[in-house]
Amino acid sequence: xxVATVLALGLLGEGAATxxxxxxxxxxxxxxxxxxxxxxxxxFAPAAKEVEAYVYDGHVYFDSGVWMAAYGQGYEFRTTREKxxxxxxxxxxxxxxxxxxxxxxxxxxxxxxxxxxxxxxxQIVDAKGNVLYKKSRTxxxxxxxxxxxxxxxxxxxxxxxxxxxxxxxxxxxxxLEQGWATQLDTYFELKTTKTNLRMTVTVNDRVAxxxxxxxxxxxxSQRVKVVDECQMVDCGEVGELLLGEPDEGFSTLAExxxxxxxxxxxxxxTGAHGGxxxxxxxxxxxxxFTLQDAGQEHGTDHPALGQPGSTPSTKTPDExxxxxxxxxxxxxxxTEREGRTDRLTFNAHEWNAGPGPLVVEGYRRGAxxxxxxxxxxxxxxxxxxxxxTGTMKYHDAPEHDHWHFxxxxxxxxxKPDGSLVTTSGKQSWCLAPTDPVDLSVPGATWRPxxxxxxxxxxxxxxxxLREVLPTGWGDTYSQYQTQAFKxxxxxxxxYQIKITVNPNGALHERTDSNNVSYRTVVLGGTPxxxxxxxxxxxGIDTExxxxxxx
Numbered sequence: 001x002x003v004a005t006v007l008a009l010g011l012l013g014e015g016a017a018t019x020x021x022x023x024x025x026x027x028x029x030x031x032x033x034x035x036x037x038x039x040x041x042x043x044f045a046p047a048a049k050e051v052e053a054y055v056y057d058g059h060v061y062f063d064s065g066v067w068m069a070a071y072g073q074g075y076e077f078r079t080t081r082e083k084x085x086x087x088x089x090x091x092x093x094x095x096x097x098x099x100x101x102x103x104x105x106x107x108x109x110x111x112x113x114x115x116x117x118x119x120x121x122x123q124i125v126d127a128k129g130n131v132l133y134k135k136s137r138t139x140x141x142x143x144x145x146x147x148x149x150x151x152x153x154x155x156x157x158x159x160x161x162x163x164x165x166x167x168x169x170x171x172x173x174x175x176l177e178q179g180w181a182t183q184l185d186t187y188f189e190l191k192t193t194k195t196n197l198r199m200t201v202t203v204n205d206r207v208a209x210x211x212x213x214x215x216x217x218x219x220x221s222q223r224v225k226v227v228d229e230c231q232m233v234d235c236g237e238v239g240e241l242l243l244g245e246p247d248e249g250f251s252t253l254a255e256x257x258x259x260x261x262x263x264x265x266x267x268x269x270t271g272a273h274g275g276x277x278x279x280x281x282x283x284x285x286x287x288x289f290t291l292q293d294a295g296q297e298h299g300t301d302h303p304a305l306g307q308p309g310s311t312p313s314t315k316t317p318d319e320x321x322x323x324x325x326x327x328x329x330x331x332x333x334x335t336e337r338e339g340r341t342d343r344l345t346f347n348a349h350e351w352n353a354g355p356g357p358l359v360v361e362g363y364r365r366g367a368x369x370x371x372x373x374x375x376x377x378x379x380x381x382x383x384x385x386x387x388x389t390g391t392m393k394y395h396d397a398p399e400h401d402h403w404h405f406x407x408x409x410x411x412x413x414x415k416p417d418g419s420l421v422t423t424s425g426k427q428s429w430c431l432a433p434t435d436p437v438d439l440s441v442p443g444a445t446w447r448p449x450x451x452x453x454x455x456x457x458x459x460x461x462x463x464x465l466r467e468v469l470p471t472g473w474g475d476t477y478s479q480y481q482t483q484a485f486k487x488x489x490x491x492x493x494x495y496q497i498k499i500t501v502n503p504n505g506a507l508h509e510r511t512d513s514n515n516v517s518y519r520t521v522v523l524g525g526t527p528x529x530x531x532x533x534x535x536x537x538x539g540i541d542t543e544x545x546x547x548x549x550x
Contacts, residue, residue, distance in 0.1 A: 040072030069181035142174030145183035153178030351474025355443035402457030433473035444472030
């Protein structure tokens with residue numbers, strides 16, 4: 001990650017990642033704010049008339065800090081598709097008290113699972129009105145940064161903190177609760193030496209009409225104050241500190257740096273795979289999961305602190321407390337050369353179709369670097385039982401230095417007849433929800449970060465840790481370098497990447513009929529220049545983009 005990216009994420013200044021353009025205290029007219037609050041619907045929330053943008057190496061990094069708020073009613077958006085090759089359908093549900101009104105979005109404004117296609121336009125003009133920058137991007141009305149704008153509605157957000165999914169995502173949900181606002185993704189950079197600038201953020205007409213936004217309230221304009229960030233910090237020194245190898249796990253196969261929005265999303269959702277899994281500090285460690293509200297069609301998150309634990313049992317748990325672990329085919333497959341070794345790299349993903357969460361806890365076995373692993377079972381948000389299920393070991397290796405569960409999955413390269421060729425260099429995991437697969441299944445958790453059952457990888461001194469795969473969510477690992485398939489001695493030809501979840505049956509689940517997936521690959525080339533061809537999956541080329549697709 002370069003210094004420019006760090007500046008873009010606001011890590012060198014005060015505030016969070018989304019505060020790249022730090023807003024001064026709002027001077028918006030209070031009468032306008034009261035009118036917006038009185039009229040139900042989506043509106044730009046009161047925003048600062050002037051924002052700051054940071055300049056580094058001739059580039060100016062902007063973020064308006066503009067919010068979109070839901071006044072007087074809530075908005076729920078669902079995306080669905082049956083197969084990878086199917087187009088995504090998006091519906092909008094307006095919620096006013098007990099009344100719910102659902103409308104299907106026109107296909108031309110839907111950007112897959114990601115939100116509304118070209119729904120947001122950002123423009124920069126100079127003092128003479130010359131347009132220096134104007135681009136449209138996908139509009140996601142659900143984000144990491146949430147704040148209340150009215151003392152009504154839910155006390156906490158209930159929708160996921162971003163939009164999107166992977167190649168195999170079937171259904172997602174995003175939205176804005178009544179009385180809440182989300183900060184829009186208005187980050188971008190521009191090479192310019194001009195300082196007297198104005199930024200305008202606009203919801204495009206087709207999308208605005210579908211959302212019910214009046215024509216006269218689809219834009220917000222702000223003055224821009226350009227600040228030299230390097231006058232406040234030593235940019236060169238910070239850049240040197242940030243150089244190094246990527247952490248294990250999610251999105252490590254990306255060619256080049258991800259966008260700031262993707263980095264924010266990855267940092268927020270990848271849990272152990274995002275580089276924050278070296279802490280064993282027991283924060284948010286309450287025994288609760290999604291509960292069902294009477295009269296609601298979906299689960300919401302409820303605090304239930306301090307529940308008593310359960311007594312371990314060897315009895316067969318109730319079926320409605322069990323997860324259903326599912327393996328999906330590998331994707332983002334490639335080759336790499338490290339030293340004199342050729343390897344086959346790939347993304348692997350396993351998810352939980354529920355209805356129960358997968359909760360595995362490790363308890364240290366004396367002074368050894370081994371933990372006894374227990375699977376816990378939940379019903380109506382309460383822990384009702386557990387049973388010993390396997391082992392966790394401390395993995396003392398570069399980019400790891402944390403605890404792995406040994407009984408979750410197995411990755412193999414096999415011939416078309418099923419005979420084993422080789423296994424991947426990684427056969428143990430720290431589980432965490434990285435991306436949604438199907439948030440329409442019974443018991444699906446919409447906000448894994450809010451329910452109190454966190455995943456942690458632990459540090460060397462950990463006595464205990466908990467790893468979780470909530471219902472509807474999966475865990476993506478990128479198998480690269482020593483974690484990938486070693487191709488030394490593997491001749492060219494057709495093979496299959498075989499991914500098996502719960503390979504030894506140690507975990508209790510509803511069925512094992514969907515535990516194995518295969519992906520055909522064709523190896524070619526010569527040592528040092530090995531190649532791989534990946535046939536489409538259900539007619540879709542999953543190798544055209546890096547990891548994510550709408």
